Amino acid sequence: MLVRDLETMAREAARLARHPVVALDTETSGLDPLTDTLLLVAFSNGVDTLLCDVRGLPVEGVRAALAPLVEGGPVKALHHAKFDLRMLMPLGLEVRPLADTMLNEQILENGRRESGFSLSELSSRYLGLPLDKAERQGFIRMAPDEAFTPAQLEYARRDVLATWQILVQQMARVQREGARKVARLEALAVPAFADMEQRGVLVDAVAWREVIRRAQAEGDAARAEMDRHFRKVANVDLLGAVDLNYDSDVDVRDALGKLGVHLQSTQKGELLHSGHPAAVALVAYREAHKLVSTYGESFLSHVHPRTGRIHASFRQIGASTGRVSCERPNLQNVPKDSALRSCFHAPPGRALITADYAACELRILAHLSRDPVFLAAFERGEDVHAKVASQVFGVPVSKQSHPELRERAKAISFGLIYGMGAAGLAAQTGQSLDEAEALLAQYFRQFPRIDATLHDLERQVRERGYAQTVLGRRLYLERDFLDRQSGAAARLSRNMPIQGTSADITKLAMAFIHERLRGRDAFLVNTVHDELLIECPAAEAERVGAEVKQEMERAMAAVVPGVSPLAEVRVGDTWAKG
């Protein structure tokens, strides 16, 4: 059924609202929610299809007609819901509750399949019929008052019906494979991601370019220094310039060889270890060039011309552990250099709140192991690394009294999370292998429950064939991979449950915060694994900060009960030191 008037739209939407599950799909003039517009909203209850042509209709009228169906009522099934949610934002419509067939599939296939999550591919697998995407181009080129062709309407109908059918079959798998909690979590977090992308984050491009300009100058100086050394061993062109590509590792390695510096690789550590001024200059050049290339104009090119803000793309399930990833640009690897980070700022009269979990992954390890020393230290708000160092080294350690012992204990604790062995520890601390082995043994003697927990994680993965987080997010690992004696499987078995649980907690916090701040002119603008950035009116910043802290701690307590949660919040007008 195709409807173009508000009265019929409202009536038919109300009819559909009585069903438990209704699929929702949108057809739009393009793929950019900031510049393209909504043309058609399609619904299906698995039998009937309702196609709402919303072009030219008053926004408030459409909102009122569709709200009883979209906001509350049935579970809305969407494929890649984030996109449709963003497209529906100008109508003031929020979709809830929702289920996302793409995220569901990523959850179910994690570790088994790396691509093949399009609606068409799911349709092939679940329903045995691929969907033709060619027709979508038709919507993109459409004139504003042109009637939809039968082919376009058929395309819209098939898409939304397929989404409904896929979800129904998928739910059985979700149930069977213990994925209900994770599927629910991801669905709950979608609106937070949609909102975050739509809002974007503000950067001061003028100040940013000044930072890059300085880096450019430092890079030039480093190049000149390299020229002085390599002039002796490299070709010099007619203008007297050294004919060497400093961005080519092979060229640079060969040239260093001619200066008597023979390296396995040209990694920073080896270059510095050689101590040769040309190698040191190369490190300086690389650092400067990284800023200029990755964080220069190519980064700023993502400032949106309409909004003046950066609207990055977040992949909600971007990593096999369940972590989020981010691209175009990646807002999760901005250098910590405060000159650069402080370019992320709030508009006039507004504030930026920086909030991060304190020692999130160690708290998760404390939850998994129930280790009494870790639990007590977190409970009392003590310095865990100092506490651990005291236990391991048998002397009272504090940040002031024995900073080096504390650092070593910290390195071990974090190393364990990554599955580090004695060799890795030795390499990092500069100890001998024997010393590192003795230190690890001493650590595990003091913390037998952690030792047992890490071995348990490994054993469970071998038995089950998958690693999993506290919420039951799974990473399936191939038998071949588990049986190979490489150590890689053991490290993943230890790391995924910890890193992944951290991701679960942060996503839950985002869902809580999004809900808490709804309709308040305060919103998330970035997420970096265990850190969140929120923009809000300056006058409300202290209050919002307290609410953010509360919601983050509530999320952590919900996932790892029994461990004292702690989120640290700073209020300012730029992205403060994390």
Place this chain on the structure above:
DNA sequence: ATCTGTGGCGCG
């Protein structure tokens, strides 16, 4: 001209 894999390096 465009794609793919690799080294290197930014972040948590």
Place this chain on the structure above:
DNA sequence: AAAGCGCGCCACAGAT
């Protein structure tokens, strides 16, 4: 072959 975990981006090198 192993590598302490997870990402994305830039530049190069080789292939299509």
